Amino acid sequence: MASSLRSRVILASVLWTGGLLALMHLLSLLFIHALPGSQGGHAAIIGTIVGTTLMIAGAVVAWRSLVPLRGLDDQVLSVTTGRSARIAGAYPAEVQPVIDRLNLMLDDRERAIRRAHAAAGDLAHALKTPLALLLREADEARTAGQADLADAITSHVRRMTAHVDRQLNRARIAASGPIGADRCRVVPCVDSLVHTMRRLHADRDLDIAALAAPDVVASVRQEDLEELLGNLLDNACKWARSRVVVTVGARGDAVVFVVDDDGPGLPAEAREAVMRRGVRLDETAPGSGLGLAIVRDLVEHYRGTIELGPSTMGGLGVKVTVGTGTPDT
Structure with a gap:
């Protein structure tokens, strides 16, 4: 078992305090001239060496005692991002049982x-x-x-x-695993979904367009991103009169998806209601009313945000923000 953190901290304190007391004792001897002649000089040199050595030793022991705890943060981050399944490493006796x-x-x-x-x-x-x-x-x-x-x-x-x-x-x-463990290139996923929606709604001759920045990578599993965007696009296509646009861009450490349509839109009081499970504003519209609720589940799982508002095209605009990562090389 790893040595006790308590004992090492006590040892560091004793060494530091001993060195400090030695230096203070030396200063007191020098100030009161207790030692005559060369004895005072020898005592000053010895006291300085002993005191300084003890203080340095105490500082080193204290620093080395905290080294395992500095690595603990990296281990926890590794677990939360999915790189590791367990917290690895040996830790002081007081910490190891918790680990x-x-x-x-x-x-x-x-x-x-x-x-x-x-x-x-x-x-x-x-x-x-x-x-x-x-x-x-x-x-x-x-x-x-x-x-x-x-x-x-x-x-x-x-x-x-x-x-x-x-x-x-x-x-x-x-069951998809820790958040942040997956990376998905956005552009191929968006292009595939837009192609699918054009085929599904071919009878309505909708103009479905994608404006996606290149090399954007989302910290989302590919199947989850397809489920999320697929539901948003399908919902927009069902209500659009003639045009649907999905816009994707990276802002800082986040990926922002915006799906706009030129349909009738939603009044402000209805936007919150439509996000509730199974709620639909028009029972004659196709679908089960679960599409946006599924989107909400996915966004909450990935600790993102979702906002419903008026579209620049006159209909409904849905904005989803999730984490991003660096493109693989």
Whole structure:
């Protein structure tokens, strides 16, 4: 086990204090001329050497005692950014038990995340089978001339399926690992999503454009960034009259995504409500109302921010800010 930090601090204090007392004693002898002739000079030299040596030794012991603690900050940062799974290194006796307990907590958390992820996945997949059977029953009811009943069943099943998918998504986010451990190049992801949206909404002839700064890298997993931007773009395309623009740029140590559309927009009092889980302003619009809630989950997970406001194009503007990193070389 590492030596005690307490004992080393006490030793450093004793050495420092001893050196200081030796120097003070020397000064007192010189001031009162207690030693005659050359004895005073010899005593001054010896006292100076002894006192200075003790003070230097005390300072060195104190500095070396704190060296392991200086490295602890780097180890904790390494764990939080995903570079390490545990806090490594040997620490003073007073600190090592705390480090050991923290490592046990990290191990327990990792196991709990894996169990929760597996349980959520099992539950969601177990629900999907009966939901699929209900859709089949709805088709049979429609064939039998019960169109209203079939439409009601289909609507409810689709809502339930959307909720199941969201729970799967949340479980995946929770199990995605420490924040900051991943890097994703933004431009290829944005270009791919814009191409997909053009195909999905080809019947409406929307002008969907991307204005992205080159070499921007976000501290987000690629699949999470695709989920986040995909939901924002899909929502904008559903409400836009003719044009959607996604703008991406780096500002300091953050990446800023702005999605604008020229649709009807949202009044100020409705912007907060639409971010709540499952809330929709127009029940006739396509979708389950979970898109922006999923975006919120992702943004909160990555400790970012999301703002809804009026777009420069007259519709809704959504601004999302997350962390960034240096492009890989």
